[in-house]
Amino acid sequence: MAKRVTGPEIEKLIQLLAKVPGLGPRSARRAALHLIKKKEQLLGPLSHAMGEAYDKVKICSRCGNVDTVDPCSVCTDERRDQSVLIVVEDVSDLWALERAGAMNAAYHVLGGTLSPLDGIGPDDLNIRGLIDRVNEGNIREVIIAVNATVEGQTTAHYITDQLSGIDVKITRLAHGVPVGGELDYLDEGTLTAALRARTAI
Amino acid sequence: MAKRVTGPEIEKLIQLLAKVPGLGPRSARRAALHLIKKKEQLLGPLSHAMGEAYDKVKICSRCGNVDTVDPCSVCTDERRDQSVLIVVEDVSDLWALERAGAMNAAYHVLGGTLSPLDGIGPDDLNIRGLIDRVNEGNIREVIIAVNATVEGQTTAHYITDQLSGIDVKITRLAHGVPVGGELDYLDEGTLTAALRARTAI
Structure with missing residues (x-):
C-alpha cells in the first residue's frame, strides 16, 4: 500500500498469510480481515493451534510421517x-x-x-x-x-x-481410467495402459 | 480421516485453517503440511504474527478501520x-x-x-x-x-x-465500463449507465 492505512503487525500478518499455499496477496488480505473480525472464534484459536503445532510437531524417524x-x-x-x-x-x-x-x-x-x-x-x-x-x-x-x-x-x-x-x-499402483473419468479427456498413455490391463467382467 | 494418522494438534490446525476464507478442507491440509515443512521460516513467524495481531488489533472508534x-x-x-x-x-x-x-x-x-x-x-x-x-x-x-x-x-x-x-x-462513484472491460461481457444496466454518463472526447 502506498500510504500506511493499518498497523505494521497487520501488514506483517498479511505478508506471511500470502506465503501459505492456496492464498495469494489479495486473498491474504481478505483472510487477515476475516481473522480479525472473528478474533475470538478464529484468530485466537488459530494462533494457539499454530503455536501448539510449532512446539509439538515431529517427523517420524521411522516412516517420515x-x-x-x-x-x-x-x-x-x-x-x-x-x-x-x-x-x-x-x-x-x-x-x-x-x-x-x-x-x-x-x-x-x-x-x-x-x-x-x-x-x-x-x-x-x-x-x-x-x-x-x-x-x-x-x-x-x-x-x-x-x-x-x-x-x-x-x-x-x-x-x-x-x-x-x-x-x-x-x-x-495400477494404471487405468480414474473412477468417474471420461475417456475423451484422458491421454493416450492412460488409455493404452487401461486397455493392456483390461480385466474380465 | 477414518483412523488416526497424525497428532490431534495437527488435526486441530487443519480444522481451523479450513475456516480461513480461500482455504477449504483439502487446501487446509496442504497448507498445514507446508507450514510444518517450513516450520522455522513460516509456521513460527505466522504463529507469532497472529499472536501479535490478536493482542494489538483495534477497530478505530472514529472511522471503523x-x-x-x-x-x-x-x-x-x-x-x-x-x-x-x-x-x-x-x-x-x-x-x-x-x-x-x-x-x-x-x-x-x-x-x-x-x-x-x-x-x-x-x-x-x-x-x-x-x-x-x-x-x-x-x-x-x-x-x-x-x-x-x-x-x-x-x-x-x-x-x-x-x-x-x-x-x-x-x-x-461513477457507473460505467470498467477499465479493460469488454462491452460484450457487460450487463445492460452498466451499458445504459455508461451511455447516459458519456463524456466528450
Whole structure:
C-alpha cells in the first residue's frame, strides 16, 4: 500500500498469510480481515493451534510421517499390518491413501522424488531408511505408490533396483481410467495402459 | 480421516485453517503440511504474527478501520484532506481504494449494508457515527463508495436521506465500463449507465 492505512503487525500478518499455499496477496488480505473480525472464534484459536503445532510437531524417524509423537501413530498402530509398506512421495499422499481407507498397512514417506535437474539424488530422499526397514526382515510386501510422473516412475525404478537383492514382493499402483473419468479427456498413455490391463467382467 | 494418522494438534490446525476464507478442507491440509515443512521460516513467524495481531488489533472508534492504534493511522494522517469522507461498506474496500491511490481523503467504514432480510438495520451499521462526524462541521464532501449492489444502493439512499438536512456535498462513484472491460461481457444496466454518463472526447 502506498500510504500506511493499518498497523505494521497487520501488514506483517498479511505478508506471511500470502506465503501459505492456496492464498495469494489479495486473498491474504481478505483472510487477515476475516481473522480479525472473528478474533475470538478464529484468530485466537488459530494462533494457539499454530503455536501448539510449532512446539509439538515431529517427523517420524521411522516412516517420515508428520505427527506429534515419534514413532508416529501409524508406525505404532498394532491393528495395522506392519509387514506391508506403502512407499509414498509425500505425507500428503499418505493422508490421501488413508482417506481412501483401502489398505490397513504401514507407510514409508520418501520426502520427494529423484530429480537430477533439481539436484535431488538418492541421499536427499529417505531411501536408505526404506532399505534398512526391508532388510530388518519383517516386511513381506512393498507397494510403490509414487505419482505417475516421470520423476515418480524414475524413483520407482531406482527403489525396485535397490530392493532387488532382498526377498520381498514389490508391487506398484495400477494404471487405468480414474473412477468417474471420461475417456475423451484422458491421454493416450492412460488409455493404452487401461486397455493392456483390461480385466474380465 | 477414518483412523488416526497424525497428532490431534495437527488435526486441530487443519480444522481451523479450513475456516480461513480461500482455504477449504483439502487446501487446509496442504497448507498445514507446508507450514510444518517450513516450520522455522513460516509456521513460527505466522504463529507469532497472529499472536501479535490478536493482542494489538483495534477497530478505530472514529472511522471503523482496522489498525493497531485508535484513532487509526488514516484518521490521524495530517497529510490527508480530512474534510472529505469516503464512505465504504468494509475495511477491505478502504484498503482497495487506498491501493488505487486516487484520493487523499479520510474514510468512514459502515461495517456492512442495510439488509432487512438478514435483519441488518441502520443501528447495526456505523451510520450514527457518520452523521455525528458530518455534524461536527469540518466535512465538506461525503463520497458514498458502497458496492453497486441492491443492498449497497439502498444503503446509499438511506445515508443520503439522513444527511439531507446538513450543508455538505454528497457524491457517489461513477457507473460505467470498467477499465479493460469488454462491452460484450457487460450487463445492460452498466451499458445504459455508461451511455447516459458519456463524456466528450
